[in-house]
Amino acid sequence: MASVEYLRQAKEAPVRHRRVSAWLQATPLTLTFVLFFIVPLVITLIVSFWDFNEYQIIPAFTLKNYTAIFDGCSSLTDVCVTFKTYWSTLRFCAIVWAVTLLLGFTIAYFLAFHVRTTAMQTVLFLVCTIPFWTSNVIRMISWIPLLGRNGIVNQALLSAHLVERPVEWLLYSNFSVVLAFVHLYTFFMIVPIFNAMMRIDRALLEAARDAGASGCQVIRDVVLPLSKTGIVIGSIFVVTIVMGDFLTVGVMGGQQIASVGKIIQVQTGYLQFPAAAANAIILLAVVLMIVWALTRVVDIRKEL
Template sequence: MQPQAPKRPLFERLLPYMQIAPLALLLCFFLLIPLVMIVTVSFWNYNGFQVVPDIVLFNYTEMLGSATIWRTLFSTILFTLTTLAVTAALGFAIAYHIAFYVRTPLMRTVLFMACTIPFLTSNIIRMISWVPFLGRQGLINSMLMDIGLIDQPLDFLLYSRFAICLVYVYLFTLFMVTPLYNAMSRIDRSVIEAAIDAGATPVQIMFWVVLPLCKTGFAIGAVFVITVVMGDFVTVRIMGGGHSATTGYLILNQISLLQYPAACANAVMLLVVVMSAIGGLLRGVDIRKAL
C-alpha cells in the first residue's frame, strides 16, 4: 500500500486561484456583466420616452424582417472584407521586406517605429488629415488637374465608400504587419535554403513555403481587423459624409434616438456575426503557437 501524499497547506492550494482572481474579476466586470446587460435589454420594450423592462421579441423580429438592417449588415461585411484583403496584402509585403531584406536589427527597429509613430495621435485626427488630400479642391484633385489627367474634380475621393476603405487601410494595416512579421521571423531560414537547393523559384518559395508558415500571422491580424472594422462607426460618420452606413453607425443612431433595446438587439446580431467569422477563421489555425 502506497503511503498517502501529505496534504498541502490551504494557502498553497488557494494560490493558483488567487493568481487568476484579478484577471477573472476584470473579465467579469468589464466583459461578462456588460454582455449580459446588452442581451437582457435587447428583450425589453420601449417607446418614444422610456425603456420598459419586459420580455418581448419585437426588437428581433423587427430587426430580422427589415431590409434596411440587412443592407446595412451587408455593407458592414463588404467594408470588412475589402479592408481585410488590402491590409493583408500590404501587411504581408511590408512584413516580408522587413523580415527578409532588412539585415540589421537597428534598421528593423527604425522601420517599426516609423509604422507605430502615427498611433501616438488620435485616430480621428489622423482620418481628418485625409480631407485636405481627398476633397474637390484637395491636393490630389489639384495635382491631377494641373498635369491634365482630369478636367473636373473627382467626387468619389471624399465622402464615399472609397474614402472609408482608404482610411480603414491606413488605420489598421499595422495590425497585419506586426503578427505577420512575428510569424516570418520564426521561419527557419534553412527551410528556404532547402527550397532554393531543390530548384524552387522565388515565387514558388513565396507561395509554397512562406505563405503556409504565416497562416497564424494572417489569422491573428484578421481577428484584429475584423473586430475593429465591424464595430467602427466614427470612420463611417466622418469619411462617409452620411452617404454610407454600417451596423455600428446604425446602433449609434438608435442610441441617439433613445431606442436602447433596438440598439442592443443590433449589437447582439453584430456580436454573433463577428464571433462566427472569427470562429470560422480560427477553425483550422492554432494561434496559441504564435502567442
C-alpha cells in the first residue's frame, strides 16, 4: 500500500508543479489587470452614485446623476439630448467602421495575397505605420491647412474653376470628423485582418480557382469567411476607440459637434466628476453590448 501511495504522489507531483507554475505566470498579468482596470472601474461606478455641488463632491448615495442623464427621455414627441448625442456618436461609429473595414480589408488582401515577398510586406507595413510616428493631435491639425476655407484643397478647386466659392463643409463638419477617424484608426483594422488572412491555406484558393470560381467568388466564399476573426477583432478595436473619443470630435468638429466622450470631457473639466462617472458607466454598458453583439458573429476564443 505504501508503494502504491508513493507512486500516486509521484505522478501527481508534476501536475501540481505545473499548476503552481501556471498560477505564478498568470499572477503579474492578473494583478496588472485588477490594478489598472478593475479597481478604476469600481471607483468610477461608486463615484457615479455620489452627489455633488458647485464646489465639492458629496459621498452620499444618490441616483440624481443617472436621472439627470435621461431627463426628458420619456417624452414621445421629442427626442432627449442624451438619445440625440448617442445617436450622433453611433452614427459616426457606424460610418467609420464601414469605411475602415472596406479600406482595411482591401489593403490587408493586397498585402497578404498580392505581395509575394516577406521583405516587401514588411516594408509596406512600415509605410502603414508612418502616421503613428506622430501624435494624434499633430495628425489631426495637419488636415486644417488642407481642408480649411483658404486651404490647399479649396485653393485647388477654385483655381480649377470647379467651384465658385470655398467649400465650407470640408472642415469643422461631420465629414472632417469621419475623415480624421478613418485616417487615425484604419491601421487597427488592417493588422488583425491581415493576420487572419496570412493563416489561410493558399491551397484553398487554388482549389476554388480550379473549380471555376471567379476572383469575387473566391473572396466572398473563401477569403471573407476565413477572415471573420480578424474582421471582428478589428471592428472591436475601431468601435471601442471611436465611441469614447472626444479629442478628434472636438478638434475636427470645431467644438460644434456633440458626442458622448465630449460630454464626459466637458463635465470633467467643470469638476462634475459624479455626473461624468455616470455617463462613463452608461457609455461602457453601450460599448459592451456592441462588443457582445460582435462576438456573437464569431467565437473569437475558438477561432484563435
